[in-house]
Amino acid sequence: MLKYYLLIAVFFVLFVRCARSDIPVLEVAKGTQTQQGIIKLAWESPDKQLYELEEASDNLFYEPKIRYSGPDQGTFLSGLNDGTYYYRLRNQHGDYSNVVELEVRHHPIQLAISLLMLGALVFIITTVLVVRNYLNLNSPN
Amino acid sequence: MTHILYIVPPSVGWGLLAVLSILWLGLGLYWGRKSKNLDGHMLAGRNVGMALGTATVMATWVTSNTTMLAPQFVLEMGVWGMLAYATAAIGLLLFAPLAQRIRQLMPKGYTSGDFIRLRYGKTAWILFLFISVFYSLIWLVSMGMAGGILMHSIAGIPYDMGMTVIIAVCVGYTLFGGLYAVIGTDYIQSLLIMIGIVVVGIGIYSYVDFDTIYTGLEQDRPMLLSLFFPAALMAIFNNLLFSMGEVFHSNVWWSRTFALRKGVGKKAFRLAGLLWIPIPIAAGFIALASDSLGINITRPDMVGPTVAAEVLGPVGAIVVFIVLFCSLASSIDAVLAAISDLITQDVYRKLFRPQATERQLKKFATYMILLVGFVAWMLCLPNIGTLASILFLAGPMVGSTIWPIATGLFWKKANTKGALWGMILGSVAGLWSYMYIGWYTSSLVGAAVSMITVVLCTYLFPADFDWKKLDEEPTS
Numbered sequence: 001m002l003k004y005y006l007l008i009a010v011f012f013v014l015f016v017r018c019a020r021s022d023i024p025v026l027e028v029a030k031g032t033q034t035q036q037g038i039i040k041l042a043w044e045s046p047d048k049q050l051y052e053l054e055e056a057s058d059n060l061f062y063e064p065k066i067r068y069s070g071p072d073q074g075t076f077l078s079g080l081n082d083g084t085y086y087y088r089l090r091n092q093h094g095d096y097s098n099v100v101e102l103e104v105r106h107h108p109i110q111l112a113i114s115l116l117m118l119g120a121l122v123f124i125i126t127t128v129l130v131v132r133n134y135l136n137l138n139s140p141n
Numbered sequence: 142m143t144h145i146l147y148i149v150p151p152s153v154g155w156g157l158l159a160v161l162s163i164l165w166l167g168l169g170l171y172w173g174r175k176s177k178n179l180d181g182h183m184l185a186g187r188n189v190g191m192a193l194g195t196a197t198v199m200a201t202w203v204t205s206n207t208t209m210l211a212p213q214f215v216l217e218m219g220v221w222g223m224l225a226y227a228t229a230a231i232g233l234l235l236f237a238p239l240a241q242r243i244r245q246l247m248p249k250g251y252t253s254g255d256f257i258r259l260r261y262g263k264t265a266w267i268l269f270l271f272i273s274v275f276y277s278l279i280w281l282v283s284m285g286m287a288g289g290i291l292m293h294s295i296a297g298i299p300y301d302m303g304m305t306v307i308i309a310v311c312v313g314y315t316l317f318g319g320l321y322a323v324i325g326t327d328y329i330q331s332l333l334i335m336i337g338i339v340v341v342g343i344g345i346y347s348y349v350d351f352d353t354i355y356t357g358l359e360q361d362r363p364m365l366l367s368l369f370f371p372a373a374l375m376a377i378f379n380n381l382l383f384s385m386g387e388v389f390h391s392n393v394w395w396s397r398t399f400a401l402r403k404g405v406g407k408k409a410f411r412l413a414g415l416l417w418i419p420i421p422i423a424a425g426f427i428a429l430a431s432d433s434l435g436i437n438i439t440r441p442d443m444v445g446p447t448v449a450a451e452v453l454g455p456v457g458a459i460v461v462f463i464v465l466f467c468s469l470a471s472s473i474d475a476v477l478a479a480i481s482d483l484i485t486q487d488v489y490r491k492l493f494r495p496q497a498t499e500r501q502l503k504k505f506a507t508y509m510i511l512l513v514g515f516v517a518w519m520l521c522l523p524n525i526g527t528l529a530s531i532l533f534l535a536g537p538m539v540g541s542t543i544w545p546i547a548t549g550l551f552w553k554k555a556n557t558k559g560a561l562w563g564m565i566l567g568s569v570a571g572l573w574s575y576m577y578i579g580w581y582t583s584s585l586v587g588a589a590v591s592m593i594t595v596v597l598c599t600y601l602f603p604a605d606f607d608w609k610k611l612d613e614e615p616t617s
Binding site for chain 2: 042121
């Protein structure tokens with residue numbers, strides 16, 4: 001009996017490990033990749049102050065875009081196109097954080113279409129299975 | 142937590158929490174007086190009518206998943222994400238005919254585990270129990286976490302305190318009142334949810350400008366509007382099949398099927414599915430408005446409540462708080478009751494104490510509610526992952542149960558080999574896709590592999606099942 005309890009315990013431990021979020025959380029400079037076009041950025045500060053988060057397509061930030069401005073200590077970005085993005089943070093004193101690099105590479109569209117069609121097929125067959133058998137069982141004949 | 146501005150003061154949050162907790166516990170005690178025997182405690186006397194039946198099905202399906210995960214889906218997957226989430230109604234709609242079939246075949250049944258044991262034998266039953274309990278715990282944990290996150294974000298109540306209170310309150314009234322209390326509170330909660338959603342919906346739609354939203358998204362989050370967003374395309378049928386698997390296999394829905402009066406189940410599930418569809422669309426849409434309203438999102442699973450509460454101000458935040466508390470409570474109680482019934486009936490009664498009296502079973506069921514609540518609370522404490530990544534962890538296993546359940550109810554030739562290997566191979570393949578492609582593919586892959594396995598085994602090893610075996614007499 002003990003071995004079954006051990007097996008179940010191992011299973012749960014493995015699953016808790018697997019349950020980590022797949023959203024990249026960037027605290028400081030750390031290159032990362034995403035296939036969903038999302039990124040979660042967080043920063044910490046002992047005192048309350050205002051920040052500006054800059055985004056650019058080059059690491060020299062020639063034409064930065066302000067993605068967030070305010071007192072929060074993090075932000076979540078989504079819907080990014082394929083490409084390489086650079087982020088840095090500026091506090092109200094004008095100090096810049098280190099630069100974080102994000103690489104967005106969406107899944108190949110062929111894979112997405114194939115899985116979409118597979119899903120549609122499973123759904124249609126399952127619906128036919130349920131509806132047809134139900135109607136057959138309830139028909140007067 | 143990185144969002145540091147609370148929408149209502151913590152004192153108001155604690156006040157609301159206290160009022161709602163006292164209300165549900167009081168109602169649990171009141172309805173608990175009806176729960177005199179095992180059928181009453183587990184299945185509300187098997188006599189629930191159309192209005193209560195529809196309300197309980199709808200309220201249970203409007204979980205944290207609808208109110209918090211649907212906006213997260215839209216924020217991450219865009220317009221396709223909104224469609225993907227709305228397809229979850231199909232699970233309820235397709236279960237409607239199954240509910241009628243289940244009542245015909247098993248008029249004295251108690252759990253989904255009963256069906257698998259009688260239909261496919263002990264080995265498949267043990268695997269199914271494991272899948273079902275694992276999924277229910279994951280669902281419970283995702284909702285407990287959602288409660289803690291919500292109360293912290295809106296009212297600044299510490300995560301562990303908020304999460305503890307909501308789990309404790311639900312354990313309390315489920316313990317006192319059994320399924321009577323669960324269904325009764327679901328009715329009131331579904332009314333509050335619908336009123337709240339209408340209030341929030343009207344408020345949001347009068348506030349936002351569609352052109353500004355579209356322009357903002359095109360500029361800052363272009364993939365959310367793209368027709369060729371790969372992850373979102375994969376998520377459409379993944380979410381549909383995940384929700385179908387959830388409804389088909391979970392004892393939450395089977396116990397409602399057994400609790401509903403004969404002839405009510407099909408209509409109640411169908412109506413609840415139709416009533417549910419607009420809720421995730423409305424909840425999801427507001428996520429798209431966050432940028433144009435200048436609202437910073439720090440946690441994707443909080444986008445819905447954050448936008449609604451910030452746009453509508455403190456009064457709106459109170460409405461959002463009540464709606465979400467109700468939607469969480471109406472599902473946490475259902476899952477607590479369903480797991481407790483499953484373990485009481487399928488493990489304690491069938492494996493250890495076949496001669497147990499009704500009183501002993503009822504007592505054991507109450508202990509199980511306490512134990513399950515405690516385990517869920519322990520798992521919620523570390524606050525790992527986002528709601529989506531937690532919930533979809535169970536996706537492969539849930540998806541792999543669709544075909545064993547559906548064919549088991551309709552095909553005489555469906556057999557143990559097909560059910561067992563369908564669940565095993567479907568789960569393994571789905572887990573592989575969860576790890577190597579993404580969580581938005583795991584149920585789809587699990588369901589597809591399970592379907593192929595079940596069909597092949599039915600063709601190669603046809604059984605000749607006698608449907609009368611499903612009409613089992615209770616043992617005590």
